[in-house]
Amino acid sequence: MMKSLPITIDSVRKTYGSYVALDDVSLDIRAGEFLTLLGPSGSGKTTLLMALAGFVRPDSGKLLLGDRDITRLAPNKRDIGIVFQNYALFPHMNVLANVEYPLALRKTPKAEARQRALDTLARVKLEGLSERNIAALSGGQRQRVALARAIVFEPRVMLMDEPLSALDKNLRETMQYEIRRLHDDLGITTIYVTHDQREALTMSDRVAVMNSGRIQQIDTPQQIYDRPSTRFVAEFMGEANIVAPGSVRRIDGADASREALMIRAESFHLDAKLVGRDGVALDGTLCAKAFRGENWLLTLALDGGQEILVCIPAALASGCAELTIGQQMTAYAPAAKVHAIPGAKA
Amino acid sequence: MTVLADPALAADARRERRFFLSLSLPALFIVGLAAILPIVWIIRQSFLTTGGEYTVGNYEKVLSSGLTWSALVTTLELSLGTLAICILLGIPLALALASARPRVANLLMALVMLPLWTSILVRTYGWLVLLRRDGLINAALTGSGLATEPLPLAYNFTGTLIGMVHYMLPLFLLPVYAAMRDIDANLIRASASMGATIGQAIRTVILPLSAGGIFSGSIIVFIYTIGFFITPAVLGGGKVNPLSIRIERTLSTFQDWGSASVLGILLLILMALMGVMFLAARRLIAGRKVGTAHA
Numbered sequence: 001m002m003k004s005l006p007i008t009i010d011s012v013r014k015t016y017g018s019y020v021a022l023d024d025v026s027l028d029i030r031a032g033e034f035l036t037l038l039g040p041s042g043s044g045k046t047t048l049l050m051a052l053a054g055f056v057r058p059d060s061g062k063l064l065l066g067d068r069d070i071t072r073l074a075p076n077k078r079d080i081g082i083v084f085q086n087y088a089l090f091p092h093m094n095v096l097a098n099v100e101y102p103l104a105l106r107k108t109p110k111a112e113a114r115q116r117a118l119d120t121l122a123r124v125k126l127e128g129l130s131e132r133n134i135a136a137l138s139g140g141q142r143q144r145v146a147l148a149r150a151i152v153f154e155p156r157v158m159l160m161d162e163p164l165s166a167l168d169k170n171l172r173e174t175m176q177y178e179i180r181r182l183h184d185d186l187g188i189t190t191i192y193v194t195h196d197q198r199e200a201l202t203m204s205d206r207v208a209v210m211n212s213g214r215i216q217q218i219d220t221p222q223q224i225y226d227r228p229s230t231r232f233v234a235e236f237m238g239e240a241n242i243v244a245p246g247s248v249r250r251i252d253g254a255d256a257s258r259e260a261l262m263i264r265a266e267s268f269h270l271d272a273k274l275v276g277r278d279g280v281a282l283d284g285t286l287c288a289k290a291f292r293g294e295n296w297l298l299t300l301a302l303d304g305g306q307e308i309l310v311c312i313p314a315a316l317a318s319g320c321a322e323l324t325i326g327q328q329m330t331a332y333a334p335a336a337k338v339h340a341i342p343g344a345k346a
Numbered sequence: 347m348t349v350l351a352d353p354a355l356a357a358d359a360r361r362e363r364r365f366f367l368s369l370s371l372p373a374l375f376i377v378g379l380a381a382i383l384p385i386v387w388i389i390r391q392s393f394l395t396t397g398g399e400y401t402v403g404n405y406e407k408v409l410s411s412g413l414t415w416s417a418l419v420t421t422l423e424l425s426l427g428t429l430a431i432c433i434l435l436g437i438p439l440a441l442a443l444a445s446a447r448p449r450v451a452n453l454l455m456a457l458v459m460l461p462l463w464t465s466i467l468v469r470t471y472g473w474l475v476l477l478r479r480d481g482l483i484n485a486a487l488t489g490s491g492l493a494t495e496p497l498p499l500a501y502n503f504t505g506t507l508i509g510m511v512h513y514m515l516p517l518f519l520l521p522v523y524a525a526m527r528d529i530d531a532n533l534i535r536a537s538a539s540m541g542a543t544i545g546q547a548i549r550t551v552i553l554p555l556s557a558g559g560i561f562s563g564s565i566i567v568f569i570y571t572i573g574f575f576i577t578p579a580v581l582g583g584g585k586v587n588p589l590s591i592r593i594e595r596t597l598s599t600f601q602d603w604g605s606a607s608v609l610g611i612l613l614l615i616l617m618a619l620m621g622v623m624f625l626a627a628r629r630l631i632a633g634r635k636v637g638t639a640h641a
Binding site for chain 1: 530532533535536537538539540541542543546550551554555
């Protein structure tokens with residue numbers, strides 16, 4: 001088990017001309033935590049990662065590794081393992097030489113370096129491929145070499161920049177699981193950058209959602225998904241209906257909230273009995289329906305004119321096939337799944 | 347091409363290949379006319395007396411002459427000396443260019459290329475103005491008291507070497523710079539993140555990955571310099587006599603086409619030998635398993 005360190009990002013700002021890439025970003029990452037920076041392209045997540053790696057110098061603010069200030073420290077003195085988006089493996093070295101490289105730089109005795117490199121290759125399930133050329137590896141194998149190379153010198157922090165974006169879907173899911181397992185084995189503080197919200201939810205202890213150079217929300221995956229603090233986070237994390245309070249009535253007749261409400265498409269039921277007395281009801285006209293295998297997707301035009309998406313699992317959707325376009329209907333959601341977004345208008 | 351099982355498709359593919367091969371004919375024709383034919387003519391000439399009879403006397407005469415062998419040594423000294431200085435100056439320059447911001451790099455590149463747009467004759471005489479005993483450089487050195495006597499910079503080996511390096515450096519730089527610029531910046535970042543200093547990154551990543559460009563540049567320098575004539579003729583002051591100058595003198599002074607042809611063939615053989623050596627060295631380095639991170 002390596003000794004991992006917490007990271008403190010303190011009001012870091014970075015501008016390129018008039019473009020603000022990082023707008024006073026502050027973030028505390030706990031020792032041994034798996035934290036994901038999630039956001040669309042241009043949100044600043046990669047700039048933040050590169051600032052931690054030392055390749056981007058912040059205009060102002062501080063970066064701490066443990067209690068050591070690394071804001072102005074050269075990249076080669078930071079002792080941070082990095083997995084790059086395109087892997088950045090050395091094409092003129094074979095697999096073993098790539099993994100031995102950081103140890104060679106540290107003047108580790110040859111025999112020990114070889115043993116550690118081979119052990120690390122075994123850890124990422126690449127036994128027997130140590131003499132291969134990089135060009136002869138598949139995408140998934142290259143990914144594993146990049147991982148091995150980033151952890152073989154036992155850095156205290158690991159940064160990963162969209163490491164799975166070049167892989168196909170099945171392989172990506174396998175690698176998500178393996179990266180997470182590796183993290184749990186090593187206990188190494190990990191910052192992971194991705195634009196894939198499902199990947200962020202699956203892998204992370206906490207997710208920091210970024211947009212336009214700011215952190216919008218930092219929370220556990222469930223909180224981020226169920227209790228988004230801004231409209232941007234609500235919509236970025238999945239199919240979200242954001243409705244005006246006027247379109248929603250409480251089933252028990254009590255007053256509804258005054259703020260915009262977020263209800264995820266899959267939180268709805270068509271049967272009021274499945275929702276408690278304190279749940280809500282939305283009345284509207286069915287304007288489209290589609291069968292998607294595991295579920296039905298209905299589009300309802302609310303009385304105010306807004307359209308919402310309602311997703312009913314196939315197991316509970318016995319009546320959906322008989323619904324006709326244009327008919328009046330009501331969608332119900334339990335109170336626990338109705339989330340008021342502070343300060344947002346529908 | 348096993349996919350093309352259908353004979354009709356295979357025939358189509360063959361026709362296409364023949365068509366594309368035929369596109370090289372005009373160029374092949376010119377190369378044949380301008381290069382192969384004269385070489386054949388020179389080989390024939392080397393075996394003829396001035397009277398036109400067959401002889402091996404030209405070879406006996408040239409190969410037994412001490413002047414020939416000293417010219418051969420001078421040729422090699424000039425070529426390898428130019429190459430060595432180009433490598434020493436060119437690789438750091440290429441590193442600087444490749445790591446500069448694009449706008450700065452383009453400006454520097456234009457400055458480097460500027461000499462190529464000037465006639466070699468003009469440039470060589472330009473160097474004469476600078477390097478002569480009473481030239482600008484010696485005037486500055488003696489005037490400022492840095493040297494009591496003017497340094498012998500022109501009309502000798504040093505002056506010739508300076509002129510040749512000046513001519514060859516841009517041509518060496520181009521392929522090296524292109525190779526370095528093509529290296530993925532993330533590879534250098536990756537090596538830094540694993541602890542490499544700039545020097546270690548250059549040694550373990552940049553130089554191995556630009557070896558192809560350095561070889562190409564070296565071959566260009568060698569091929570050009572081995573037949574260099576104007577620079578040694580002007581800046582050598584009669585004291586620097588590579589094979590090219592021997593050939594010219596044999597022709598203009600003695601009108602001895604037979605001996606001149608033998609010297610020309612010698613130059614060709616030298617070029618071929620060096621070419622083979624370069625390629626062999628390149629294959630050796632490329633083929634070696636770079637399993638040695640411990641560089």
